[in-house]
Amino acid sequence: MSSYKPIGLFDSGVGGLTVVKEMFRQLPQENLVYVGDNARCPYGNRPPEQVRQFTFQIMDFLMQQDVKMIIIACNTATAAALTQASQHYPIPVLGVITPGSRAAISATRTGRIGVIGTEVTVQTGAYAREIHRINPRLQVISQACGPFVQLVEDNDLDSPQAEQIVEQYLAPLKEEMMDVLILGCTHYPILSKLIQKVAGKDVQLISSAEETAREASLLLADRNLLNDNNLSPVHKFYTTGDQQHFTEVAEKWLQQPIALQHLTLP
Numbered sequence: 322m323s324s325y326k327p328i329g330l331f332d333s334g335v336g337g338l339t340v341v342k343e344m345f346r347q348l349p350q351e352n353l354v355y356v357g358d359n360a361r362c363p364y365g366n367r368p369p370e371q372v373r374q375f376t377f378q379i380m381d382f383l384m385q386q387d388v389k390m391i392i393i394a395c396n397t398a399t400a401a402a403l404t405q406a407s408q409h410y411p412i413p414v415l416g417v418i419t420p421g422s423r424a425a426i427s428a429t430r431t432g433r434i435g436v437i438g439t440e441v442t443v444q445t446g447a448y449a450r451e452i453h454r455i456n457p458r459l460q461v462i463s464q465a466c467g468p469f470v471q472l473v474e475d476n477d478l479d480s481p482q483a484e485q486i487v488e489q490y491l492a493p494l495k496e497e498m499m500d501v502l503i504l505g506c507t508h509y510p511i512l513s514k515l516i517q518k519v520a521g522k523d524v525q526l527i528s529s530a531e532e533t534a535r536e537a538s539l540l541l542a543d544r545n546l547l548n549d550n551n552l553s554p555v556h557k558f559y560t561t562g563d564q565q566h567f568t569e570v571a572e573k574w575l576q577q578p579i580a581l582q583h584l585t586l587p
Contacts, residue, residue, distance in 0.1 A: 322389055322412075324546045327352035327557070328537065329383035329391045331376075334362035334474050334562070335570045336508030337394030340417065342575055343534040348541075350548045352555050354386045355394075356584060359562025363470040364397040365439020365506070372401040372441060378586050380406060380414075386557070389546050392537060393417065396506045396529075397439045400447040413540055418442075420536050421503050421529030422451040426459065428525050429501040435494040435524075436463040437516075438505030439470065448505055462497045466490040466506075473508040476570055479515055487512070487519045495520065503527045511574060559584040 328344070330337055334357050341355055356379050358364075364372050376398045383391055390413045393399045393406065399416030407414045425434050436448045442465075449461040468486050477483050494502070502524050504510050510528040517526055541547045548554070558581045560567040571579050 322546065324389070324548050325352070325550060326387055326389040327354045327555075329354045329356075329380075329386060329388035330394045331356040331358065331379045331383065331391075331398075332395040332507055333357075333364040333397065334359045334470070334508065335567060335574070336470070336473060336506060336511070338571055338574050339507050339510040339528060339530040340392060340394040340533055343530040344537070345575070347534040348538055350550070350554055352548065354383060354388060354557045355559065356382065357558070357560045357562070357567055358586070359474070359560050359567060361561065362474060363439065363467070364395065365441050365467055365470060367441070369401040369441055369445070372398055373405065376402040376406060377409070380410060382584065382586070384410065388412065390415065390537065390541065392533060394507050394533070396447075397441045400442045400445040413544070415533060415537055415540070417507060417529040417533050418447050418505075419451055420532030421505065421527055422448055422455065424529070424532045425501050425503050425527045426452060426456055428527060429459065431498070431500045432459045433497060433499045433501075434459055434461050435497065435499035435502040436461060436505045437466045437469070437490070437494070437502065437509065438463070440465045440467055442505050448503060462494055462499060464490060464494050469512060470506060470508045473511045478512055484515060484519065487515050491516070491519050499524060501525050501527060504529070556580070557582070561586055
C-alpha cells in the first residue's frame with residue numbers, strides 16, 4: 322500500500338473537524354479526505370443499526386477514494402459500528418473512544434471521571450466499558466447532552482441560551498465532584514470554552530482528538546505508511562448538507578480555506 326494515499330475521516334457533521342485540526346498539527350504531511358454527513362446530523366438520537374448503516378455508506382465512499390486508513394471521528398458511530406467496521410474493511414480503522422478513555426485515565430487524580438456524549442454513546446456505555454477494561458476501580462458518571470451537537474452545528478457557541486443549556490445538562494455531573502470530563506462527542510470541543518466555564522477550572526476537559534491523532538501516527542509508523550514525500554498535502558472535504566454553512570464553520574475552526582464538494586449518499 323502506498324504511503325502517499327490519503328487518510329479518510331468522517332463525522333455526522335462538523336464535529337470531526339476537531340480531529341482534522343489535530344491531524345494537521347501532528348501529521349502535517351498527510352493527505353486527508355473528510356466527510357461531514359450534515360444532512361443526516363445528528364446521529365446521537367438515531368437507532369444504532371441506522372448509525373451503522375450510515376457509517377458503512379460513508380466508509381464505502383472513502384474506500385473509493387483509495388484511503389490507507391479510516392478514522393471514525395464520531396463517538397456515536399464509533400460506539401455503534403467500530404467493531405463491525407474493523408472486521409469488514411482491509412485497512413486500519415480507528416475510533417475515538419479508546420484514545421479518549423486512555424487520556425482520561427491518565428489525567429484523573431480522584432478516580433471520578435465524567436463523560437458527556439450523545440444518547441447512543443451514553444446508552445451503549447462505550448466509555449465506561451473501555452475505562453473499566455483498563456482500570457475497573459475508577460468511577461465513571463455519564464450524561465447524555467443531545468442539544469450540544471445542534472449548538473455547534475448552528476455555530477451558537479457563547480449565547481446566553483447556549484450557556485443555559487450547558488448549565489442544565491452539566492448540573493448532575495457537577496454534583497458528582499468529577500475532576501476529569503471526557504468530551505465524548507467530537508462536536509463538543511468546539512464548545513469547550515463554554516463547557517469549561519460551566520464545569521469549573523478544577524475540572525480537566527479531555528478531547529479525544531489529540532489522542533486519536535497520536536494513535537493514528539503510531540499505527541501508520543508501525544505499518545510503514547507515513548507519508549514521507551515533500552509535496553504539499555492535498556485535503557478534500559465533502560458534506561452531504563449545506564455547503565456554505567459547512568465552509569464557514571470549517572474555515573473558522575481550521576483557520577485556513579478548504580476545498581469543499583457536495584456528496585450525495587443513497
